[in-house]
Amino acid sequence: MTDVYAAVPGSRFRVRHGENGVTEGVLKGVSVLGGGTALVFETDEGTLRYINSSSIEYMDLIEPPAAEEGASEPGNAYYG
Secondary structure, eight states: OOOOOOOOTTOEEEEEETTTEEEEEEEEEEEEETTEEEEEEEETTSOEEEEEGGGEEEEEEEEOOOOOTTOOOOOOOOOO
């Protein structure tokens, strides 16, 4: 399979998390949240929302990031 799927900063997602929680925003990156990992999204209102990765049920890709000239392809990452 030649397709690469990655959650890339700058992409817009709709995320379902927690009990009926839904957030739509631009992925800014990842952060430490307590003893876990959180994905950080910027909402349309400008709020930075930290969502614990273990509470995410699904993520819908709404819009990929704008192509930047000279941007590199996302690489493979190993977390172990």
